[in-house]
Amino acid sequence: MPAATPEALDALIAVSLQSRRAHLARAARNQRIRTRFGFTCSGCIAVLAMAAVFLAHDPEAGVSLAVMACLTASFVYFAGKATQKKLADSLRQMDELS
Numbered sequence: 001m002p003a004a005t006p007e008a009l010d011a012l013i014a015v016s017l018q019s020r021r022a023h024l025a026r027a028a029r030n031q032r033i034r035t036r037f038g039f040t041c042s043g044c045i046a047v048l049a050m051a052a053v054f055l056a057h058d059p060e061a062g063v064s065l066a067v068m069a070c071l072t073a074s075f076v077y078f079a080g081k082a083t084q085k086k087l088a089d090s091l092r093q094m095d096e097l098s
Helices: 006-054 059-097
Strands: none
Touching (some): 006 059
16 A cells, blocks of 8 residues: 555545535525524514414414414524524634644
8 A cells, every 4th residue: 555645644634624614504595494494484483374264264273373373483492593503603613623
């Protein structure tokens, strides 16, 4: 097995870091898409809650759907924030390495 030169190792490390940075950028973009979709779903649940109260005259269903919409929105928000923090920490760690 031939000995690896320091230049070759540096080039491989640079390619690896560039690939990892591109992967993290794709993950951030995908997470933003998932967050928007989650908020859209919670908005649809809230619209259904209003329809249940005003059109179907069923306040119990409206309240349960409104609670579900709030829980969905809060879960999406906190999951999105946790993922953003994780991605930022990974990028910060990569910057420290390079």
